[in-house]
Amino acid sequence: MKSRRLTVLCMALLWSGQVVSADLVEPSEPPQEEKGIWAAIAYSQTDTKYGFFWGADKRQEAKDIAQKYCENAGGKACNVVTVFRNHRHWTDDDKTGFPYKHCGALAVADKVEHRFTPWGVNSAETRREAEDLALQACEAGGTQCKIREWVCT
Template structure:
């Protein structure tokens, strides 16, 4: 009888939304707010379309809008390929570990051949460094590349 009473109590608690388990993990703390001015680059390798956005208050906002711009440009397989940020204030260190790389660049081969077009993307603290890194990544395939877009937040 006691076993049956415990079973009924357990089912009642379960049905009422209360969970009985010693294995429960405490909910994680909310993610710390990431400070800065955000930018993102989205690229569609299958058709060499791209989209950029800068000036967002949140990382996800920059990613979503860059993705949408890429799709609006006709990209059929757009993906966010770079996200970077700038300090809104020089005291912005939010201790999240996400670097403050102010500029980003997208390089593509001179000759666009859609899904086989070599490309490269990178971010850095300066426009020149971001462009150089993106060009190096693109030209690693042996193609002659040029910067298609750059942005600094």
């Protein structure tokens, strides 16, 4: 009797969606190829160190190398703060929805305010636009900032 109740309970859980057998789950779709020339900027807010990389074939490659360059520059808390890409071929459209923004920029304040150094980052289709957006983000608190790094793919 105990075995039958357990079987009924298991079937009820299975039908309710609470338990899913591994052989009933459809395999996930393989990740779609992301086309383009990838770039990334990593930044360490605690010590204002940064690293960047452009020219990668894959998004993760750009992120990993920018992170490593930031760490090699002495960054103790590096994080990738922007990733962007350019078309490798003008007909590229991988249908992922990730935009083709060709340039990125990092702006950092000249001085520390309350143990925090304001900073901003952004990407856009042109260097000028990326720099302007990064400066606006950095200077939103009223501090003076300057571009520390920019990169276009």
